[in-house]
Amino acid sequence: MRFGIVVFPGSNCDHDAYHAAKHVLGQEAELLWHKDRDLKGSDCIILPGGFAHGDYLRTGAIARFSPIMQSVKEFAAAGGPVLGICNGFQVLLEAGFLPGAMLRNRSVRFQCEHVFVRVEQTDTPFTLACTRGQVLKIPIAHGEGNYFAAPGVIEQLERERRVIFRYVNASAEAVESANPNGSIAAIGGICNEERNVVALMPHPERACELALGSSDGLVIFESVIQAIRSGRCAATLRHAQGRPEPSRGASPPAAALVQ
């Protein structure tokens, strides 16, 4: 399958995501410049970490106006899987793909450390290879990861099981001391109503090789590879992108599996 990784001016984890997709997972990967509109036949879009447009004004506030975001919006509306990582999460919030906003960390510091997140739900393209309650050790690196939304919105997210990752300790307990940034309800990642747009503050792409301290992030990418291979997302996508029928590589024809 093919990962499309959006590059904003100031993205700095685009190549980490590219490396994870291409060299660790052996998939195709394309970097997509933010001023272009062509998603180059991507099966999955990643909005990577970094400091898009220098994070000026607010994190993600300017990136949402980039031309490629219109294509990403159409891709997501057609059911395509979109993953926002860190700054990518902030962009998805500002662009209205997901509810809420990010405040400055409770510590008022940029925090760069390994944290534990618990996988709360497995019915998204990015967590379907996880087990519910699985704890992943993944690094964070952010100054504005303090997730905020109005109480009614938090209630709705919980009710609709849209909190996908929660900060916990190594024993999977959501205790206050395990919440690195002050996020409401220890929220580390959420999804949209249709569940195909998922975003999280921790960096799974930086936790794909043991040499980097953890390979727990792999399962996020393996999930979406499995989702695409099983045709969960592909049929709608091909339709949306006007792509010809034959799929690449060893992937089975998606339409057959969908029906």
Add this chain to the structure above:
Amino acid sequence: MKARVYVTLKPSVFDPQGKTITDALQSIGYAGVEDVRQGKYFELELATTTPEATRSMAADIADKLLANPVIESYRVEVV
């Protein structure tokens, strides 16, 4: 014409920076400082000719870009 836009966090939203500044002020001897809220201030130079058009354009700009309605509110002043 000129417009000033003040963007502030909504009262219900915690302001970690404001809290840090409050603590700093108290620690350097301003015991009477009870709270500080940090915001943003913008000066806009607009090619408008009436106060109404200036206000309306500044508000539009604030809605679209300068403020995030989830956490912030804004106030416009026409100069």
